[in-house]
Amino acid sequence: MSREKGVFQVLNEKGMAVFEDTVRQTLEERRAQLNMTEQALGVLAFPHVADSRRKVQSIRKGQGSGANRKPQQLRGTDILNMCEALGLPWKEVIGKGLENAKIAQEVDRLAAIKNR
Numbered sequence: 001m002s003r004e005k006g007v008f009q010v011l012n013e014k015g016m017a018v019f020e021d022t023v024r025q026t027l028e029e030r031r032a033q034l035n036m037t038e039q040a041l042g043v044l045a046f047p048h049v050a051d052s053r054r055k056v057q058s059i060r061k062g063q064g065s066g067a068n069r070k071p072q073q074l075r076g077t078d079i080l081n082m083c084e085a086l087g088l089p090w091k092e093v094i095g096k097g098l099e100n101a102k103i104a105q106e107v108d109r110l111a112a113i114k115n116r
Contacts, residue, residue, distance in 0.1 A: 014108055015101035020074050022097040027079075028060060030086045044085035045078075056082075 042052030062071040083090040
C-alpha cells in the first residue's frame with residue numbers, strides 16, 4: 001500500500017478484511033449518528049434495488065444465522081452510494097480503510113519477522 005512513485009502493495013486477505021471492517025464501521029457510525037433506519041438508507045443509497053433495506057442489512061450484518069452469517073463483500077459502488085446517502089466524503093472513508101489495512105498488514109509483517 002506504499003504510495004511511492006510507481007509502487008503499490010496490494011492488500012492481502014487480512015488487509016482486505018480490515019479495509020471492509022473499517023468502511024462498514026465508519027458507515028454504521030454515521031448511520032447511527034443520523035438516527036437513520038436501514039430502510040431509509042436503502043431507499044437513498046439503492047433506489048434501483050427492489051428490497052433496498054435487505055441490501056443494506058446484507059452489507060451490514062449479512063444473511064443467514066450463526067456461523068454462516070457473514071456480511072456481503074463490499075463493492076466499490078456500494079461504498080460510493082452509501083457514502084453519498086450518508087453525506088460522507090467517499091475519498092476519506094476509503095482512505096481511512098486503506099490506512100487501517102496498511103497498519104494491520106505491517107503489524108502482521110513485523111510479527112512474522114519476530115517469530116522467525
